[in-house]
Amino acid sequence: MKSDNYRIEDSIYTKDTGKYGKSLFAKRDFLKDELVFIAYGPLVTTATLYTIPVSAELKIDPTQPEGNLSQYICHSCDPNLGIKNRTCFVAFKDIKRDEEITIDYAMIGYEYADEIAETGRTCMCGSPICRGKWGCYKELSNELKEKYKGYLSEWLV
Numbered sequence: 077m078k079s080d081n082y083r084i085e086d087s088i089y090t091k092d093t094g095k096y097g098k099s100l101f102a103k104r105d106f107l108k109d110e111l112v113f114i115a116y117g118p119l120v121t122t123a124t125l126y127t128i129p130v131s132a133e134l135k136i137d138p139t140q141p142e143g144n145l146s147q148y149i150c151h152s153c154d155p156n157l158g159i160k161n162r163t164c165f166v167a168f169k170d171i172k173r174d175e176e177i178t179i180d181y182a183m184i185g186y187e188y189a190d191e192i193a194e195t196g197r198t199c200m201c202g203s204p205i206c207r208g209k210w211g212c213y214k215e216l217s218n219e220l221k222e223k224y225k226g227y228l229s230e231w232l233v
């Protein structure tokens with residue numbers, strides 16, 4: 077893949093879920109392990125609800141530039157995406173066109189900043205295996221660490 081030709085809009089789009097605001101959806105079928113999108117944005121040091129950590133200190137702010145689709149990635153306790161390196165969102169299982177794409181936030185972030193209150197983490201994924209709130213690596217069970225092996229942001233492991 078030539079990065080100068082990369083356009084995130086070729087792979088994903090946003091739609092209102094009617095449950096928890098906008099989310100991302102697949103523009104085509106993806107096979108397990110295929111790259112779905114690369115998150116991008118300026119590096120910042122302050123966490124928000126949207127930031128994507130890439131190290132213990134640095135995060136990507138996906139709300140910049142305006143219209144950046146990476147900011148709409150939602151959490152699910154039964155995700156169909158994982159993460160390779162620190163910013164490459166790949167299919168954790170086969171994904172069909174127009175399927176909602178989600179990641180377990182525990183695959184990206186170690187813990188939540190104080191600014192993000194416990195109440196802000198209520199999960200509405202609706203999965204039978206929902207853990208009730210958005211994940212973080214710190215709280216991940218050994219069983220899930222094993223399940224997600226190879227799909228966790230590289231700075232966490």
Ligand SMILES: [Zn+2]
Nearest residue numbers: 153199201206
């Ligand atoms: Zn959930």
